[in-house]
Amino acid sequence: xxxxxxxxxxxxxxxxxxxxxxxxxxxxxxxxxxxxxxxxxxxxxxxxxxxxxxxxxxxxxxxxxxxxxxxxxxxxxxxxxxxxxxxxxxxxxxxxxxxxxxxxxxxxxxxxxxxxxxxxxxxxxxxxxxxxxxxxxxxxxxxxxxxxxxxxxxxxxxxxxxxxxxxxxxxxxxxxxxxxxxxxxxxxxxxxxxxxxxxxx
Numbered sequence: 001x002x003x004x005x006x007x008x009x010x011x012x013x014x015x016x017x018x019x020x021x022x023x024x025x026x027x028x029x030x031x032x033x034x035x036x037x038x039x040x041x042x043x044x045x046x047x048x049x050x051x052x053x054x055x056x057x058x059x060x061x062x063x064x065x066x067x068x069x070x071x072x073x074x075x076x077x078x079x080x081x082x083x084x085x086x087x088x089x090x091x092x093x094x095x096x097x098x099x100x101x102x103x104x105x106x107x108x109x110x111x112x113x114x115x116x117x118x119x120x121x122x123x124x125x126x127x128x129x130x131x132x133x134x135x136x137x138x139x140x141x142x143x144x145x146x147x148x149x150x151x152x153x154x155x156x157x158x159x160x161x162x163x164x165x166x167x168x169x170x171x172x173x174x175x176x177x178x179x180x181x182x183x184x185x186x187x188x189x190x191x192x193x194x195x196x197x198x199x200x201x
Contacts, residue, residue, distance in 0.1 A: 001096050001097050001099075001100055001101065001102050001103075002020055002021040002022055002023075002093050002094075002096050002097030003018060003019070003020050003021075003093065003096070003103060004018075004019045004020075004021075004089045004090075004092045004093040004096070004103050004109065004176070005017070005018065005019075005089070005103075005105070005107065005108035005109070005132070005135070005137060006018075006019040006074070006086045006089030006090075006108070006109060006110065007085075007089075007108050007109065007110040007128035007129075007131055007132060007140070008085060008086065008110070008124075008128065009085070009123065009124030009127050009128060013127045013130070013131070014124060014126075014127030014128040014129070014130050014131030014132075015131050016108060016131050016132065016135045016137075017074045017086065017089070018074065019072065019073075019074050019086060019089045019090060019093050020072070020073045020074070020093060021070060021071065021072050021073075021090070021093035021094045021096070021097045022070075022071045022073075022097060023064065023068045023069070023070055023071075023094075023097050023098055024068065024069045024071060025067065025068065025069070026067070026068060026069030027066070027067070027069065028065045028066050028067070028068065028069065029069040029070070030044055030045060030048055030069075030070050030072070031069060031070070031071040031072070032044050032072050032073075033071070033072075033073045034073045034074040040072075040086060040090070043086055043087040043090055043112065043113070044070075044072050044090055046087060046113055046114070046115055047087055047090040047091040047094055047113060048065065048070055048094065049115055050091060050113060050114075050115060050116070050117050050169065051064075051091060051094050051095060051098070052064075052065050053115075053117075054117070055098075058095060058098075058099060058173075058181045059099060059181040059182055060095070060098045060099060060181075061098075064098055068098075070094060070097075072090055072093065072094075085110055085111065085112055085122040085123070085124075086110070086112075087111065087112040087113030087120070088109050088110070088111040088112070088113050088119060088141065088143075088166075088169060088172055089109050089110070089111075090113075091113050091169055091172075092109065092169075092172055092176050092177075095173070095177070096177065099177075099181045101177045101178060101179060101180075101181060102177070102178050103176050103177060103178070104139075104176060104177070104178060106136070106137055106138040106139060107137060107138070107139040107140070107141065107175065107176055108131075108132040108135070108137040108139075108140050108141070109140065109141035109142070109172065109176065110122050110125070110128050110140070110141070110142060110143075111141065111142060111143040111146075111166070112143075113169055116168075117168045117169040117170060118167065118168050118169075119143040119144065119145075119166045119167055119168055119169065119171075119172075120143060120145075121143045121145035121146050122142075122143065122146060125142060125146050125149040125150075125152070125153070126149065126152045126153055128140075129153050129157050129161065129163075130157060132161060133156075133157045133160055133161055137161065138160075138161065138162060139161065139162045139163075139164055139175070140161050140162075140163055140164065141164045141166055141172055141175055141176065142163055142164070142165055142166070143165070143166065143167075144165040144166060144167050146165070147165050150163060
């Protein structure tokens, strides 16, 4: 649980980032270590705030931000050079850790996240896709606004990888997690078995 294949652009091209999240008994601190650096501080804080806003929908204790320290780590990875682009991956790692649901190991993702959970576009999709391809990933989650960039990706990579465009984090949940949180079954309406919509509360 709590481990996600993120993608980043670096000075030597695309790279796969093993982003890890751990929830520890504490006082609500956000700890960021490894090679994510300062550029990801805002992404991590935004991710935690978003998870707080949908905690009850996902069956997560809504007080987790008071009694849990969230530690986010990216070991053995080159320093990202493309600015914030790991918000979706960080959010997925946190949700996986807090729900106890594993993330699919054959999937990678890139994209930033807004406070409302919108998937924001990123750069370097061509290089990131190649990194996912070389790592053996079968699916890559991307912001829908990056669909236009698929024209730059080789046919070889597009034949091997299923690109999953998303508008918001709600659509990441059924694609990335091995199964849905128990409570969300009553609160998340799946459209075409792939796109969830949060039901009215």
